[in-house]
Amino acid sequence: xKKILSIISILIISFILVSCTQKKTRLDPPTNLRIENKVxxxxxxxxxxxxxxYINNEMYAVETxxxxxxxxxxxxxxxxxxxxxxxxxxxxxxxPIYYTNVIDLTVPSNVKIIDxxxxxxxxxxxxxxxxxxxxxTYNTDRNVxxxxxxxxxxxxxxxxxxxxxxxxxxxxTAIKYNTFxxxxxxxxxxxxxxxxxxxxxxxxxSLTIESIQNQVDVVVDDExxxxxxxxxxxxxxxxxxxxxxxxxxxxxxxKGIILLEIKITDNRNPYMISNNNVVFNNEDLVFEFELYGGxxxxxxxxxxxxxxxxxxxxxxxxxxxxxxxxxxxxxKSNQRLSIVFNYQLRNDDKIVIGQIIVSRE
Numbered sequence: 001x002k003k004i005l006s007i008i009s010i011l012i013i014s015f016i017l018v019s020c021t022q023k024k025t026r027l028d029p030p031t032n033l034r035i036e037n038k039v040x041x042x043x044x045x046x047x048x049x050x051x052x053x054y055i056n057n058e059m060y061a062v063e064t065x066x067x068x069x070x071x072x073x074x075x076x077x078x079x080x081x082x083x084x085x086x087x088x089x090x091x092x093x094x095x096p097i098y099y100t101n102v103i104d105l106t107v108p109s110n111v112k113i114i115d116x117x118x119x120x121x122x123x124x125x126x127x128x129x130x131x132x133x134x135x136x137t138y139n140t141d142r143n144v145x146x147x148x149x150x151x152x153x154x155x156x157x158x159x160x161x162x163x164x165x166x167x168x169x170x171x172x173t174a175i176k177y178n179t180f181x182x183x184x185x186x187x188x189x190x191x192x193x194x195x196x197x198x199x200x201x202x203x204x205x206s207l208t209i210e211s212i213q214n215q216v217d218v219v220v221d222d223e224x225x226x227x228x229x230x231x232x233x234x235x236x237x238x239x240x241x242x243x244x245x246x247x248x249x250x251x252x253x254x255k256g257i258i259l260l261e262i263k264i265t266d267n268r269n270p271y272m273i274s275n276n277n278v279v280f281n282n283e284d285l286v287f288e289f290e291l292y293g294g295x296x297x298x299x300x301x302x303x304x305x306x307x308x309x310x311x312x313x314x315x316x317x318x319x320x321x322x323x324x325x326x327x328x329x330x331x332k333s334n335q336r337l338s339i340v341f342n343y344q345l346r347n348d349d350k351i352v353i354g355q356i357i358v359s360r361e
Contacts, residue, residue, distance in 0.1 A: 026089035030065075030081040033097045038070040040079060045091065048083035054093065055079050073125065074103040074164065105169035108143075108160040113177055118145040118158060120172070126162040132171055133158050152179045153254050155210055184256030190263045191239045193293070199234040199262070206230055208254040215248040239264065244293025266292035270345040270352050277357045280330070285321045287356060294347025302340040305329055319343070321358075330360055 030042040030051065040053065044065045053060045053067050055077050060067060069079075077099045083091040108120040108129065118131060122143045131138045131145045134156050138145065150156060155178045159171040191199045209227055212220040224238035232251070242264050251258035274287040289296065296314050301307045311325035321341070329339050341356040 024087060024089050027083045027085060027091040029091040030083055030094040033079065033081060033094055035069070035097070035099055038068065038101075040067045040069050040081075041065065042081050042094065045083040047085050047088055048091075049085045050083075052082040052084065052090075053079065054082070069099075069101075070124075072101045074101055076100050103164045103167070105162045105164055105167065107169050108162055108172045111158075111160055111172050111175055113147065113158075113175070116146065116148045118147055118160070119143065120160050123162040123169070125164050127165060128163045130161050130163060130168065131158065132160070132174075139163075147177070150179050152181065153210075153252070153256055154179050155252070178252065180252050180257045182256045184253065184258055186259045186261075188261045188263070190265050191234070191236075193240060193244070193264060193266045194268050196236055198236045199239055201232040201234070201260070203227075203230050203232055203258075205255075207258075210252040210254070212252070213250045220249070234262070244291075264293060265348060267350075268292050268347075269350050270294045270347050272343075272354055272356075276355060277359070279359050279361055280323075280326050281361055282323055282327070284323050285326070285358065287319045287321075289317045289319070289345060291317050291345065292347050294345055294350070296343060297346045297351075298342075298344040300342045301329075302342065305339075307341070326358060336360070 027048055028045055030045055030048075032041075032043040034041050042051075042065055045051075050061060050063045051065065051067075053062065055069070055072070078096045079099055080093040080096050082093050103125045105126060106123055108123060111118070111120040113119070120129075120143050123129075128139055128141050129143060129145075131140065133150070145160075147158075155176065157174040158177050159174040161171045162169040187201060187203075189199065189201050206229060207227070209232070212225065214220060224235050226233050239262070244264050244266065247262045247264065249260040249262065251260055270289060270291045272287065272289050274289075276287070278285060296317075296319055299307060299312055299319065307325065312319060312321045314320075326339065330336055337360050339358045341358065343354050343356065345352040345354070
């Protein structure tokens, strides 16, 4: 019996000794809690493999010694951290830090229109957005807004702001938008630069013109035109500044888009400015013309000789005859004293024919 009791005592003592050697150690609580740029940091706890963050009693688990808190809404928060590791007793909660989060809403960016939808980049923390259209406001909880309800044939200035409960960002820079979807008609007219009269264009009906843009999308100042009944009148002082040619405009009206083409012309006959009787001095011969928007149509040579496009060039209102070609003609005969060139000028339906006489030096 005594032997049995001795064995039992030994086993009890051994169990106590083993239990003492296997007692777990408690981890130290995290220290030096701090917040920088909406990220919570604390000093690493020796042996800790993970941490629990308690924010107003809501728990979040991480394996690093930092935690991004930018998701928090506006308000005041108490924050504590606990260290954990297997084979260790979790630490006590750290001393608290107190954090007041203020939401700073950014101005919506990348505002644009895609297929009649106004879209912009998502704003973090925004609970709604306000769309401002020509002074009228509309609220939405998404970063997209359908514009298909807008009245057609109108111009609109549109901007957006972000809202968080009772606070709002500034409005974005306004973008331009219009609902002129259809071409209503096309008009082609001519303006004579030799006339001092304004250009009167028959619109064939009374229209409200919202804006006029030229072919490079520049808005024409309304001081240069007026609408009188069924007529659009362009000031001659505006059109006289343009060179000869075709100029395209887009008229935005209450009936839709009108495509307007104005051809700047001149009813005067083109003529040759340079002397048409010259002496060849072994250099290219240059002759200048006043074409009034017309062009040099043909160049020929008399007495059976031929001239090709390789023998001359036309640069705007100038005709340049190559010296090599003239030399080749004179080289055919020492008796030849001159070469006669014929030219034809055209300006719309007006044709002018003339001659150039080139004499041997």
